[in-house]
Amino acid sequence: LSGRAKTGATQNEQDFRWTPEYWQNWRESRNPYRQFKSSRDRQLAVQLLQLRAGESVLEVGCGYGWVTQALLGAADIRWVGVDASAQMALQLLAQTPAAAHNVFVGDAHRLPFRDAAFDKVLCSGVLMHLRDEFAVLAEIARVLRPGGRLVVSMNNALSPFCLPVMLHNARKTAFVQSFHFPGTYLRRLRALGLEVRTVQGDSIFATVSLSAGRFCFPPRFVFPALRSLDEMAVRRLPWLAYEVWFAAVKAELACAY
Numbered sequence: 001l002s003g004r005a006k007t008g009a010t011q012n013e014q015d016f017r018w019t020p021e022y023w024q025n026w027r028e029s030r031n032p033y034r035q036f037k038s039s040r041d042r043q044l045a046v047q048l049l050q051l052r053a054g055e056s057v058l059e060v061g062c063g064y065g066w067v068t069q070a071l072l073g074a075a076d077i078r079w080v081g082v083d084a085s086a087q088m089a090l091q092l093l094a095q096t097p098a099a100a101h102n103v104f105v106g107d108a109h110r111l112p113f114r115d116a117a118f119d120k121v122l123c124s125g126v127l128m129h130l131r132d133e134f135a136v137l138a139e140i141a142r143v144l145r146p147g148g149r150l151v152v153s154m155n156n157a158l159s160p161f162c163l164p165v166m167l168h169n170a171r172k173t174a175f176v177q178s179f180h181f182p183g184t185y186l187r188r189l190r191a192l193g194l195e196v197r198t199v200q201g202d203s204i205f206a207t208v209s210l211s212a213g214r215f216c217f218p219p220r221f222v223f224p225a226l227r228s229l230d231e232m233a234v235r236r237l238p239w240l241a242y243e244v245w246f247a248a249v250k251a252e253l254a255c256a257y
């Protein structure tokens with residue numbers, strides 16, 4: 001299920017663009033659902049990557065560094081980031097001097113790195129917004145070393161929020177957000193020689209909030225109750241989560257003799 005960009009005659013200066021202002025407003029919003037999702041994203045990235053000191057870690061679509069800051073705080077890693085937006089990269093450098101010299105502006109569909117260059121690769125909250133997310137998944141697998149670990153997230157077509165979010169997005173131009181069934185991702189990862197170790201959902205009900213003017217769905221006042229309900233539900237039913245995270249390990253090279 002995919003909400004595709006409207007192009008050609010309908011394109012104008014109102015078209016959606018990823019900018020640090022837009023994304024920082026979202027990530028650091030006062031809306032409790034967004035705050036919860038933003039902190040959960042950091043937590044899942046650190047937990048699933050299983051970082052160790054000295055490892056080389058690539059973050060694809062690093063944005064202005066919201067998750068990056070958590071990775072750098074978790075272990076003494078050699079971090080490298082790539083994002084298509086130069087503005088995002090500049091904002092990341094301004095806020096995270098520890099990442100200096102390691103941010104690249106580039107397209108995830110053609111990562112500017114050699115094969116097997118990284119111990120770990122993270123791509124969270126990005127694949128669903130790309131023109132050809134499965135081509136990017138193959139690129140990620142290419143730059144990961146054999147035995148290395150990748151962590152990626154996808155938007156879930158089984159989520160109760162899938163349809164409302166797609167309807168909400170229909171008014172945006174040049175905005176891509178695709179939803180897939182988790183089984184589709186499992187098959188794609190396996191076809192790329194990746195052994196899936198963990199499948200985890202972010203949350204089922206307390207994950208996104210759709211707002212129009214002063215109205216917010218789900219309403220803010222039910223957030224505390226939804227959050228507690230969610231903690232129980234998502235452990236048993238990760239397949240219903242809004243965003244599903246996969247941690248997978250690339251197969252070691254087969255011995256030729």
Ligand SMILES: C[S@@+](CC[C@H](N)C(=O)[O-])C[C@H]1O[C@@H](n2cnc3c(N)ncnc32)[C@H](O)[C@@H]1O
Binds near residue numbers: 067106124
């Ligand atoms: C939803 S934001 C997520 C940012 C970050 N991963 C986070 O969790 O805060 C999506 C990011 O993907 C980047 N992006 C979009 N298309 C891209 C592409 N083709 N190649 C690399 N990055 C891209 C955007 O510039 C934006 O920073």
